[in-house]
Amino acid sequence: MAKITLNINKKDYQLEADPQMPLLWAIRDLAGLKGTKYGCGVAQCGACVVHLDGEAVRSCVTKVSRATGKKVVTIEGLSETNSHPVQKAWQEVDVPQCGYCHSGQIMSAAVLLREKPNPTDQDIDDAMAGNICRCGTYLRIREAIHKAAEMQKKAPVKG
Amino acid sequence: MNNDKNALDRRSFLKASLLSGGGLMLSVSWLSSFKSADKAEALNLPDQWSQLNGYIQITSDNKIRLICPNPEFGQNVMTSLPMIVAEELDADWKNVVVEMGPHDPVKLGAQFTGGSNSVRMYWKPLREAGAAARQMLREAAAQTWNVPVGEVTTKAGVLLHSSGKSAKYGEMASKAASVPVPKDLKLKSPKEFTVVRKSKKNVEVQKITSGKPLFGLDYSVDGMLIAMIQHPPAFGMKLKSFDAAETLKMSGIKEVFSLKLYEDGFEQGGFDTRSFNDLLVVVGSSTWHVMEARKKLVANWEPAGDQKDTMGGRNGKREVTVPGALESTLIQMQQMQEYAAKPSQQLRKDGDPENAFKNAAQVIERTYNGPFLAHNCMEPMNFFAHVTEEKALLAGPLQAPGWAEPTLAKLLNLPPERIEIQMTRMGGGFGRRAYAHYLSEAALISRKVKAPVKLMYTREDDMTYGIYRPMYTATYRAALDANKNLIAFHVKGGGIPEHPIHANRFPAGAVDNYLAEGWQIPSNITIGAFRAPRSNFNAAAEQSFLDEVAEAAGKDPIEFRLELLKRAKENPVGKNNEYEPDRYAGVLKLVRDKSNWGKPGNEKYHRGVAAYFCHNSYAAHVVDMVTRDGQPYVDRVYSAMDCGIVINPDAATNMVQGAVVDGIGNSFYGELTFKDGVPQKNNFSNYRMIRINEVPKSIEVHFVENDLDPTGLGEPPFPPVFGAVANAMYKLKGKRYYNQPFRDELEKTI
Amino acid sequence: MKQDLNKGPGYFLTRKAAMLLSLMIFIISVAASTFRKNPPTKEIRLNLAERDSIESVKAFETVYKTLMSPRCMNCHPAGDVPLQGDDSHLHAMGPKRGVDGKGVFAMKCANCHQDTNTPGLHTPPGNPEWHLPPAAMRMVFQGKSPHELARQLVDKKQNGNKDMKKLIEHADDGLVLAGWNPGEGRTLPPVSHAEFKKAWITWIQKVLMRRKNSFNLNLP
Known part of the structure; x- marks a missing residue:
């Protein structure tokens, strides 16, 4: 166990954690942020995706030690008012069924849109194939990402 | 209406x-x-x-x-x-x-x-x-x-x-x-x-996109402990002994113990299925600590041998023997072949099928196989429990609280009014969460440690402790007369441990001579409802078979079905036909029209069609396949549904699209095999799930417009997807696919 | 229903036969080119070259079987998606190479592959530099015959402008070494790193020295 400071969603959390502990469990159990999900624990499903200095890392295999000194953003911190273009597009297209995988889907999609503001279907497949949706909402995920790209053009994401 | x-x-x-x-x-x-x-x-x-x-x-x-x-x-x-x-x-x-x-x-x-x-x-x-x-x-x-x-x-x-x-x-x-x-x-x-x-938006979509704690795994109270169960590595095994010394040395670990879920003679209800009765439990303060500490357990397992389960229910108590063998898929397949050759239980008979087959101009016989399937809900099984002497509070993902509560009342010896069950949003269900053993386990663990506890299954626990879709097989026979008319139909289906047959479904009612039979092989591998139970196999096999029979009869597959449905409408055979021929024909006609079936303009696609009736609704799909990078893909799907009045059209469309994707994924990849009782897959790294790069570009969903009282939609669109994919694969590859998952058969040919 | 993922002994025999055939062709071609490029008057040198080529071919046999083992080949795929597992299937979820070889968008290698191996079966192996060859230098191993692979490895236009020194150093590259620390459940390359390195250096030196000599001889 060690004292670790994690910066999550612009807030510093002082945590007592084993440096080997996956970031996922530090976020969920220690920081108490439950939006980031456990799905497989082996980087296969993408339910646990968070942004680590802007990259869509899988927190279930990322040790908490890798995150110290870096900025962690979880679904709760993607926007202050649930208004990131990806979130808004998800709401408008009404993507989710059970909803469990969508924190991870949204966090992955946000990185895609930052790096490729006008993604093609191929770009979407390349970016999103790491996120499993057991309910099969993939077609709506594609649609929502295109919609988010449109929204982003009208109102670019700040910062 | x-x-x-x-x-x-x-x-x-x-x-x-x-x-x-x-x-x-x-x-x-x-x-x-x-x-x-x-x-x-x-x-x-x-x-x-x-x-x-x-x-x-x-x-x-x-x-x-x-x-x-x-x-x-x-x-x-x-x-x-x-x-x-x-x-x-x-x-x-x-x-x-x-x-x-x-x-x-x-x-x-x-x-x-x-x-x-x-x-x-x-x-x-x-x-x-x-x-x-x-x-x-x-x-x-x-x-x-x-x-x-x-x-x-x-x-x-x-x-x-x-x-x-x-x-x-x-x-x-x-x-x-x-x-x-x-x-x-x-x-x-x-x-x-x-x-x-x-169309109205999902009332919880805002909560989902902002990561609100909606799910069972998100439920938390102060002082809550985390529990995990180490279950036997193989079906047919049980706990012999364990040494927890190393586990208890790990930080954050409170207790390690074993206990029985059901005491001997416990009367089980129909949804009390559990794979293993011995719980070897690790309880600690946080998820990660418990996960790590569990790895240090030294547990010894032994073959359980034949076990007796006591089943309760309306017809009184009865004892059921659960065989103790450590089962392997290859041996199970041989067993199924042996059983298929034996006489079995007659489920329905119309006319004189024996004679009709004897006098037929042509008989077509095909056998179809489907493996065990794991549900793989995205949120693994889990439940919160806080049980005291006086009362019990439980919270988590659960499909059937009404069946969980009586079981719990018996296990805890508490009256139902002292038991409170809260249902969280479920991260998927697909039938798996109708079996509430994990709720009962959580309750017993909480009572033992005298604290609020969250029982959590890891993905590996979830996949290897399943209440799986059974393993099925069915042999279909069709008799054609000299004019290529279907004069007799015979299905003999079996499974481990239940057969898949719905004897009163199409084409029953449309053929003069009809015979349906079923047989089953007992097993210790636990099974249960999986999105459209039994139908999810039948629709694959029967709809694939009908496609082949239509071809033999020289008829278009949709017209062939419509002719049979006309017969079932005008002059039905037998009395207990479950489906309404008009509505069944309605979805076929709708999908035919919307997909431009048989019309020019679709030459680049290899098209397959299938339809099915289950859970009071009707579904038909046309699946259009292409080859991309040398691999077969479903590129486009047309779906037609009749579920009466559609309450929320956009959400209903979402549901059908999801069922189509689920059907494609499971028909291509879904499979769980066993070796000496050990499930051969335990995570998404070896249990392949369909991903976004493999799904169709479009799934066009159409609903038959009528004013009939609404019926369900969660299950009905799922089963016929398998059949439509099989039929499209035939068009694409020039060979029939009889064994799920199709991917395996495909790989043997490339 | 699935019988077995293994493709059976026939498959391996066929592969081995193909490899031997390739090696034979390689020997003949190296020998032939040596013969062509060396004037017949220098008989002693020719014999030396032959002896060198045989040593070199032997060394390359070791190099080839190592590089074509899943631990090496999986990150040198024919396409833009890495391979996975001892059966070298396409990497689940189809991550793409990207320009720098480090993946694209939400699917960058380091999103899953950590600095070190993640404990457990079926978990991502790790290395601080985890990547595929970049798009400009794809260095495909998959599907290459020994001859094709050999030519590619020493061709500066294809190997990232590596000369002999750099090629030799590459044997100790961190990511190359990671092949011998593959994480739980993965087979090791067929020879130890030391054996591989010895063979690699032997082959590189022989083949490049010979090329150098040949080159000099061809000077006007």
């Missing part, structure tokens, strides 16, 4: 009362009008569940609160059920607040999410409740304004009178509570619908 023969005396299921704090509370009977046409899929409801059991509230501040009785697992009932009330109430949808009800068998009934029954079950009582409340509000307004009630109209939550008087519902709600419940209710005709049939 009202189903009057099911109507009960309305006074017995509507009751008004004043809401504390002001407003109207209307208690309703959710279940009073529910009867199933299909006995095989009907729920057995105790009489008391037909009493007053649910409620809507209209508060003075004009909010309409509706308790959603059924747990939500993505089928969107939390939105569609309130829409039904809002429709007849003429409420402003913006003011409707939906809350997930706790388990309350007195007030909320069975609360069973499954069998594609939610909307079908609640349609009538919810409409009548809404209509009654609206009428009482009009009466209250009429009294207040001193005008005839016939002159009071409503629009979007406002009461209106031609004099210019108006009032919001909330203003009249307290007064309405004293108005007698009306005896005669006039329900809207479908033409008057303003809420139903108009």
